[in-house]
Amino acid sequence: MIRPAKMSDxxxxxxxxxxxxxxxxxxxxxxxQEELARRGAPAGAxxxxxxxxxxxxALAVAPADPPPALxxxxxxxxxxxxxxxxxxxAAPRTFWIWAAAAMMTAVAVGLGVxxxxxxxxxxxxxxxVGRLEERVAAAETAAxxxxxxxxxxxxxxxxxxxxxELHGTDPAPEAGGRVFLSAGSGRGLLIADGxxxxxxxxxxALWAMEAGDARLAGVFRSxxxxxxxxxxxxxxxxxxxxxxxxxxxxxxxxxxxxPILLSSR
Amino acid sequence: MPSHEIQPLLLRVAxxxxxxxxxxxxxxxxxxxxxxxxxLWSTESAEEVAQEVYIQVWRTARGYDPGHGxxxxxxxxxxxxxxxxxxxxxxxxxxxxxxxVLHEPFPGPLDPVGPPRGEVAHLERAEAVRExxxxxxxxxxxxxxxxxxxxxxxxxxxxxxxxxxxxxxSRIRTALMRLRERLAPVPEQ
Numbered sequence: 489m490i491r492p493a494k495m496s497d498x499x500x501x502x503x504x505x506x507x508x509x510x511x512x513x514x515x516x517x518x519x520x521q522e523e524l525a526r527r528g529a530p531a532g533a534x535x536x537x538x539x540x541x542x543x544x545x546a547l548a549v550a551p552a553d554p555p556p557a558l559x560x561x562x563x564x565x566x567x568x569x570x571x572x573x574x575x576x577x578a579a580p581r582t583f584w585i586w587a588a589a590a591m592m593t594a595v596a597v598g599l600g601v602x603x604x605x606x607x608x609x610x611x612x613x614x615x616x617v618g619r620l621e622e623r624v625a626a627a628e629t630a631a632x633x634x635x636x637x638x639x640x641x642x643x644x645x646x647x648x649x650x651x652x653e654l655h656g657t658d659p660a661p662e663a664g665g666r667v668f669l670s671a672g673s674g675r676g677l678l679i680a681d682g683x684x685x686x687x688x689x690x691x692x693a694l695w696a697m698e699a700g701d702a703r704l705a706g707v708f709r710s711x712x713x714x715x716x717x718x719x720x721x722x723x724x725x726x727x728x729x730x731x732x733x734x735x736x737x738x739x740x741x742x743x744x745x746x747p748i749l750l751s752s753r
Numbered sequence: 754m755p756s757h758e759i760q761p762l763l764l765r766v767a768x769x770x771x772x773x774x775x776x777x778x779x780x781x782x783x784x785x786x787x788x789x790x791x792x793l794w795s796t797e798s799a800e801e802v803a804q805e806v807y808i809q810v811w812r813t814a815r816g817y818d819p820g821h822g823x824x825x826x827x828x829x830x831x832x833x834x835x836x837x838x839x840x841x842x843x844x845x846x847x848x849x850x851x852x853x854v855l856h857e858p859f860p861g862p863l864d865p866v867g868p869p870r871g872e873v874a875h876l877e878r879a880e881a882v883r884e885x886x887x888x889x890x891x892x893x894x895x896x897x898x899x900x901x902x903x904x905x906x907x908x909x910x911x912x913x914x915x916x917x918x919x920x921x922x923s924r925i926r927t928a929l930m931r932l933r934e935r936l937a938p939v940p941e942q
Contacts (some may be wrong), residue, residue, distance in 0.1 A: 543826025549791040551783035562807040568771035
């Protein structure tokens with residue numbers, strides 16, 4: 489990863505705003521968090537003031553009453569003891585687009601039976617349905633990616649999170665990565681890049697190693713660019729443990745068998 | 754809805770208290786929904802995203818740290834983030850919204866003047882924020898509104914208003930610093 493020159497105070501404040509607006513990519517976020525930590529309490533206070541100013545900015549908008557049914561749907565969604573809402577809680581937007589699509593298809597079929605001269609219109613409607621389906625799929629993919637990145641950043645920025653730098657070893661000198669662990673929750677995140685291409689029946693495995701004991705933190709496959717991401721759940725990290733990444737036969741085993749490619753030592 | 758009143762609720766939500774979640778919803782829904790309607794310009798979309806917001810609150814309240822900021826700023830930025838996610842799912846939709854933000858000063862057509870909601874203290878605070886916004890130079894206010902409510906990145910703003918990126922960043926930073934100065938913290942009872 490290329491490190492920029494030392495940030496000026498103005499640049500750091502601009503980075504802080506980009507951070508609060510969710511504009512930083514993963515590397516930018518990592519660099520910002522490092523700079524924030526390096527600058528200490530005054531920088532934390534500055535960030536808090538910017539955060540509060542943005543929060544206040546939101547108050548400029550006039551309050552508006554939400555539909556009454558929304559409350560029941562929210563509480564039902566989190567498992568609170570309320571009566572099931574009338575409408576399904578998930579993906580209403582998708583539902584309505586599909587409903588519209590279904591209606592248009594039905595109309596198109598009806599026209600086709602009624603008069604052959606309307607067949608062209610029916611085909612056009614079907615094509616429109618296809619385009620709507622493509623837009624729904626693209627929208628859902630983009631929303632999922634955005635949500636994933638935000639969750640990653642929340643974990644990185646959470647209070648008490650620790651970061652473990654992973655360096656490439658001789659078999660993978662270009663590789664690098666970082667593990668972020670949320671204090672107390674056992675949750676964490678590995679971000680890696682520069683990983684060698686994997687065979688179709690191989691996976692990467694992340695281990696927490698301590699005194700000859702290796703605990704599997706999870707397995708993943710890298711993308712075509714050699715980037716990898718792994719969500720860690722319920723990891724009880726022993727004191728003094730290091731992280732190591734190995735390549736293993738899919739789906740991965742209980743003990744590492746391949747050479748270490750990344751290590752936090 | 755003073756922030757010091759919702760902070761205990763948010764901390765109870767973090768402990769999995771569904772009753773606190775209901776209280777938090779009751780205390781904040783009109784504000785969250787107002788933000789979403791302003792940003793998404795659609796009551797239907799605002800309703801969908803509001804549901805996502807509160808589910809995320811329930812799921813991630815453990816990550817809230819009072820030392821990093823007020824409960825309201827945490828919730829407001831979470832709400833904005835969800836709205837921006839919805840905007841980014843459809844680029845042309847976002848462009849249309851950015852146009853509206855660019856050309857519609859507060860209050861916009863979806864912010865009708867109606868019966869006041871909330872406590873007097875909140876209404877006064879909201880008016881103070883609007884006054885602080887109005888006091889900003891037009892180019893700073895426009896850049897800040899496009900970034901916060903329009904969901905555009907600073908680079909996209911620079912392209913849209915044909916202004917160098919460093920200038921846009923500087924305008925937004927200066928605007929926020931001026932807001933900070935004008936909106937000095939209100940002593941909480």
